[in-house]
Amino acid sequence: MDRPPQDDFKCFGEGFNGFPKRLPEDCVEYVVYIVDSKLNSETQVRSRLKEFQSAAIALSKKLLKDYIWQRESFALEVQREDAMPVLRGRTNFGDSVADEWLIVYLLRELSKEFSDAWIRVYDTDGEFLLIEAANALPRWLNPEIAENRVWLHSGQLRVTPLQQPPTPAVKTVPVSRSLSVKEAISFISSSSSNLIHSPIIEEEAFYRLNSDPAQISETFHSALITIPRKLAFILHANPAYISAAVEAFYLRDPIALRPLQSNKPEDLKFPPTDLVTTSVKFTKVGYAQLKSQRFESPAVWTNSMLNSGIEKVLNCAEIGMKVSCGFEMLVADPHNQDKRAVREIKLLLEDVESGEEKLPSDDEISEWARKEDDESWLDIDFADFENELAGKKGGDASRSAASFGDKAAQQNLRKMVERFENFLNDDAAGAEGVEDLDEMDYDDEEDEEDDDSDASTESEDRDVSFDEAEFAKMMREMMGMPPEEAEDAGAAATGKDVARVEEIDSTDEEVDGGDEIRKVMQRMEDELNEAGALNLDPAPRKVAAVKGTATQEERNADLDSEDESDNEDEDVDIDLNLARNLLESLKGQAGMTGPAGKMLSAMGLRFPRDEGEGDT
Template structure:
């Protein structure tokens, strides 16, 4: 109770606020200009503004047609804890590629300014180190990694332990095995940037996902032709990025959002009429979210879909037009839910869409004609969907680490020939990398029996006191696996690795007793060659063996003692005991010991319900074969 009182101190040391935590699926980035030539805050602010403008130009040049899943790349000047820097936060949702696109932009930006230092983290912390986990030194673990990882001049830099925090007390001269604060990291870089570590191996692993950029930006897009109302085609032409929030509204729909679509009397914003077929730009994540959803058509769309299915004169026409209309129904429903759901009323994109709709209602704008639509850029573009197809045989071979074992496909045997591989090239490359890392983990010969090795800093500080108290005790304990295994084999009556067979006992005692006694004598006669710890273990094992012998647990011939224990002696048992000089102690105490042992063994065997288990294995080693126990039996103590 006293310890609990000491641990809880309330607010006696002051309240510094609750710990900051990023929202899920968010990446946070901070950009610092560290230049000793900037003497005033005004000069620093001017430099930061120049970096921000360059970042905007870079994003516009690389991301002209790109569609962000939720939030885009943005930077704002922030002044916190005496430091002025650029800060940004991007919510990438289910599109992990958006997170790595942010890292790529930041890395490219760092290459344009020699005084720019960038830190990027997500909800998992220093995720660049997580990517490079296989290449990290042992000292660099999550407990001390905060504020140590920076991007500078297109390189990955790490603040080492030898960089003592400048805000530490003078007494703290040794390397500090803990995380740094932002102020400590900033001062370390400003005072001694050359001390930071640059490891090409760590950098290659950390930036592995960036190797396909900038081509990956275009490769992540997908164009598909869909059939939608003309009014919605007008909206998409003017605000192509609105497809992302509309898809998310459809993908994360709830009963409240679906209510306007399920009502017959409801006035839809985009009624299923005056349809046009156009090409819409998605990201592959957005298209997959729409394509994979099983969605019952709204009441107003059911007749339209049924009519399209009936009017398809040929199978080829049906396979093309109906999916276009079905995908258009999903997109239109997503926009309907996005605009009508009250929780979206304050979103910037929703306000823009409503302004465009107001212009149509007031006749300030007219809907585009078919001729105008035909002149739109990429109006009929349609990309292949093979990246959605998965050959599960190839997928399993990749997981098994055998990508070269390709089985020849037989066209026409089970329909059309299945496409080789699975997904796109990036998906296959990511899976191969995952398999390689997993195999590297399994083949790590330096790992102990418990798996990953743990450093002293991997444990909580609260456990330090108890570990220090028991440190002296732990130093006196050692364990020899081979010696212990050899003695246990001999105690079980199995051949030892040294002897090959169990030695016979000419004096009537178990061979293990003679063997262990002989070794104890050798230990006593030559203490200079044998460690004292091994001697103690030998004595301990000999004592355990003596107690087990007294209980009859090590008797490999169950006939003499087991018969006498269960009541009565046979002539064969008496002769056997006489020949082997076993003393037949029939007092009540010894009978109780044997009875308890037999009862425990039988209960263990009974609990196996006829299946293999420790009880049957142990009795098999003792030369006993018991039948299955079909009925309930209770062992009664003999009188």
Template structure:
């Protein structure tokens, strides 16, 4: 596909290197056969064999599996004179479906050594994103397109440097490959490919749980649904995914068919319900379970006549499923979908008598499976410990933690990566420094300009404890460190252009000097009125009183060392900005909440407290 200048303008200035051609929540995959000795007909025949093997493998692995939206498929196509197998799958909210496709393609590549597989999604080379912690410094997103391939079960990367054996890798000066360039390299110089075990291990990390994960991603639940719907789901359990999505994405127009009070106006009325076990995807079941839904008029009477607390949730879930199917087959935009056409054909067969509804005796013989729902439970205290990297892994049993074991493992890995990134002294402003030889310009003036900018950069050493202490002082609070004067590392800014010498102060006297300079600077700003200290207006706009906030600070620190009240000043302008920034987070995670958390403070959410005065600042017990 040709890339035009207008494909991608997200950065506002004609940048078109990454045109977004894959829809959201979709994964695209292509299989090539690279062999110059094969004719076009031979390539086509081998691709047909791969296609048949892929269908067979999928049927064996996914016999009872339910896809969230679309299933994997392999279409034999011809583009630019080259034959290949191509597919694109919309996995919706189920990321596990995407990784299942990666697993199937990798297993297929182990069977056919002559095939080369490339797979991307709307984020681009998501395998490299998964392995970001282990990537070489030169492999950045700007040059990653068409460099990542799966062959014989391995993850192989086309290097950026040109081989020395004469088979030049065709690429632009910026190191960007086209598909033709990549296929030419694979055909002429396969020995030059990079196989990096660390990158492969990170990229394929989620595949370790397969094929067991295929069955673990499903959930069986017992619910009450209309007999007609039980017949349809018994015919094909995969219909449930489309109905759950229709319910989950409902709008007022889609809900119009449910407003009738006449049961005859519905395809799935509550007049004849049965107790059956239904198979869901875990994602779909969680979506259905989490929705608050006002019962449709025809279902209110059925719920009123069944007040058994144990059956209430089963009836409620069955109502959601039935309403989802009702909205699905009534939606004018869904009439061309395969699932809708098949459901309507089954309903027509029932109406004309070609098929009949199952009896109670037949339904009793159906398999009744009910899975544990503990994977839905979240212990938020354990979740916060996981985020802080303080979870006790050795003492945690299978039922502990904030969710299922896979979720705990994923979060633990994410936290570990984030902590290693924060502790990486070599990390630059973009996360990791790299040298891109392809960006060198032959123009001497450009080179000179870049060198000048590099020499003007400053080295900054950041100390978290010292920063926290300064923030507390600016808020008018006492220092939490009893040995604040003994800190050996302070913020150090040294000019790299002044002889390239960087000094690190290590004495307590140096720290006092820096603090004194900061206080003098603050004093000058106050005299100039820049900080607007003492203003009550900022707090009044937030619904707080200045005296209340000061009393809160004084009352919340009984364990702190005695501090002279005359020396305690609150920078109300700074506190106002912090509170407004926290309020703008809307109760979600954000920079202000994280910053105050590091300082041992917990700001309350902006919510109704029954008319009581909201606390300005809260400190956790023991903080």
């Protein structure tokens, strides 16, 4: 019997014909290829990959002792892809972006040891190293063609160029599209020296790694919490269990809360009995998740909570209650039964119940480390935040130790402000920067229907074309500008734009179209005047009294002889209107940061925070 034909369908995780492979959210994937012409057999390549894998394990043990991953750890497995062995790994980092960049650091360090290793690393957003270095990228390197072009090699960031290496038979031609893995590896094998290595791009892409490995320990927070003795024993056996419990608590739903609804302590795996206070290490992300969520204690915990008026004792009890509930939901959820952490926790509980393991005594617990870190990194002070945005201009150096956030937050914030200011100061963009599109604004994918529709598109564009100078003239007339001033202003303001206007024939239809536009603009002017939108005066002509200029009636009586005074009064109206708009913008910020406050701050003006309507 003949076998039915295959439909080439694959699950969404692997992709199928017509649909590209997509990573799950919050995942980073990394692949290691060995490219060495001296390795003639697949066995030799596989052996080299095994050496790389062993080096990765050794480096992890050296740098990541007692490290707590948010969800999944860094791991590499040998796989066979496209008829060649590779090392591949995938890590779900959850909300901890620090885990993702730690993996990049590990891979970069490993690439320094293996000169024949070429490493790709990407996440749900694609080539995130290029995203990090977006301001330093050349125009041709856009997201549409970046796939499989970015590599880690010998501690450097390498980019495959558009040009293919020349051969005697084939001339060099640009490849303005994404490369397949085979094409990329083939390019590396034949012409690895032609890959681009830009120190500027590399500096931007690896900016977050500048403080590694010293900053690895700064991603944790230790706190004293009050928990059941049984749970203290489990966390002492493996502190990494805390991440799974925090996530179970943070992502809980009504079904997950069912085990906590019992009023009998014996129904719980971690009942609120025999409580002890001990130090537990969290990731900073996990600790912030616990602290940020309000959670009513279950009935079985309500009577067991310590009734103390001391804030520190209450905080230990509250965090301990949340951690205990997280572990309770973790081990009770049927969907978690296959997780390694859950299996190990259940084995430890079974050993305690059978008597194979004994719970620690109070004396033993007192010998454990009782580290408690400062929680000030959780607080955001408005003044410190403003100082960071301003780059601590004129700030007190003695305050640097107690500045906004932790060191990583300070560096990221300064980098963000620096890039934004560079963008604003980019003179190359110009006022018409939106029109100066580069390659990133166009889709490089070929469309078979484009050629067929060119003629019709040009016809449609010509139909909707209009004389920009004529339109600008009508707008000036609508605003009430005198003809002489309109001609001067038009020559100065629209000279550059008119040069780009498409030349069209002056026909009777266009004249009729101009008349129609005038009618429409006249109706718009009437409606705007009726609504008062074109009145720039903030109040009746009281401004004249401020400057001592003539009144409206006097100017109407002798307009020709009062041109200078009229212009002076007009300037006052515009300035006063501008001041009113600035003040209204500041009021709309409600004392927070905003465009008006930032602009005035750059000019050296400081305004107090908004204190409400009653105080203004």
